[in-house]
Amino acid sequence: MNRRIDQLRSALDAQQLDGMFIVQPENRRYISGFTGTSGYVVITADKAFFITDFRYVDQAREQCVGYEIVNQGNALLPTLADLLKRQHVKRLGFEQDFVTYGDVQRYKTLEEVVPGLSLVPTSGVLELLRIIKDDSEVASIQRAADIADAAFTHILGYLRPGLSEKEVALELETFMRKQGASGPSFETIVASGWRSSLPHGVASDKVLESGDFVKMDYGAFYEGYCSDITRTVVLGKPSDKQREVYNVVLEAQRLALEAAKAGMTGQELDAVARSYIAGKGYGEAFGHSLGHGIGLQIHEGPRVSSSGSDLLKPQMVITIEPGIYLSQWGGVRIEDDVLLLEGGEKRIFTHSPKQELISVG
Numbered sequence: 001m002n003r004r005i006d007q008l009r010s011a012l013d014a015q016q017l018d019g020m021f022i023v024q025p026e027n028r029r030y031i032s033g034f035t036g037t038s039g040y041v042v043i044t045a046d047k048a049f050f051i052t053d054f055r056y057v058d059q060a061r062e063q064c065v066g067y068e069i070v071n072q073g074n075a076l077l078p079t080l081a082d083l084l085k086r087q088h089v090k091r092l093g094f095e096q097d098f099v100t101y102g103d104v105q106r107y108k109t110l111e112e113v114v115p116g117l118s119l120v121p122t123s124g125v126l127e128l129l130r131i132i133k134d135d136s137e138v139a140s141i142q143r144a145a146d147i148a149d150a151a152f153t154h155i156l157g158y159l160r161p162g163l164s165e166k167e168v169a170l171e172l173e174t175f176m177r178k179q180g181a182s183g184p185s186f187e188t189i190v191a192s193g194w195r196s197s198l199p200h201g202v203a204s205d206k207v208l209e210s211g212d213f214v215k216m217d218y219g220a221f222y223e224g225y226c227s228d229i230t231r232t233v234v235l236g237k238p239s240d241k242q243r244e245v246y247n248v249v250l251e252a253q254r255l256a257l258e259a260a261k262a263g264m265t266g267q268e269l270d271a272v273a274r275s276y277i278a279g280k281g282y283g284e285a286f287g288h289s290l291g292h293g294i295g296l297q298i299h300e301g302p303r304v305s306s307s308g309s310d311l312l313k314p315q316m317v318i319t320i321e322p323g324i325y326l327s328q329w330g331g332v333r334i335e336d337d338v339l340l341l342e343g344g345e346k347r348i349f350t351h352s353p354k355q356e357l358i359s360v361g
Ligand code: ZN
Pocket: 217, 218, 228, 229, 230, 321, 335
């Protein structure tokens, strides 16, 4: 974690901050290694503090390497005031996007009791560090992707008419846990038949029927990191129209996977898939972004969308997930996770079969 703390200090220097107060759970985990659910991080120019209560003190001692662990008892503000005074912190950054109005009012009282202190709102400081993945993060995402791939192989042998979408989701999630996932990385989407036209149709009580598309978008959490995959299959024999729509999405995804490289913008990559789909007459039916970053959170930077000016860089991890959704008829999405590398290279994390529309059941 010490390299991450050094990087954070450089980022703070650039904003003339001599301290940072971190509350957002994934940011807190990233900078401290703490996996629990309650605690506060204060980083100063030469020290790192982890403030928590008695429930988490032992866990913090074990996980937060290089940190001084502070037991707040039942008084966060006096503990903070004391610490900031002792460290002579003057400009303390806080995460404006993750504190409530009430929190800010309370934290502001610190300015009255700590000489010379001002609280400075910041945005995206930790997130800009998190967007570049190191080798250990890449390894965790690969494991999360391997688990999702194994779950796809498993579910192909399970799908059959008569099951509800919820049963399919439960089977995917149970299988991933047995493979070592700590849970699903987001609420599992199983959308069949007409519901497959809902881009985010989480599993419902709808029963799978012969002829249905079954669109499954799911992922695993492993060591805190997410995978995110979508595959669409058909129950029984596909219609010509199902094949046609599937093949348009497949080719759009292939083109985008091929084009993806560090040095382009998210917008440019999005346009590769979007223009292909539009050229096939389905432009209106692809109403969401091509992809997004993944990491400790299922949606993080960079943006890979028609308005995403973010520059794609080596060691970023993104999804590529074009789709076509035709109301009341059905929809197809195909999604894989990609690591961008130096020199235009890339590595794809997910390898579940997709080369032709798979018919099951
Ligand atoms: Zn997804």
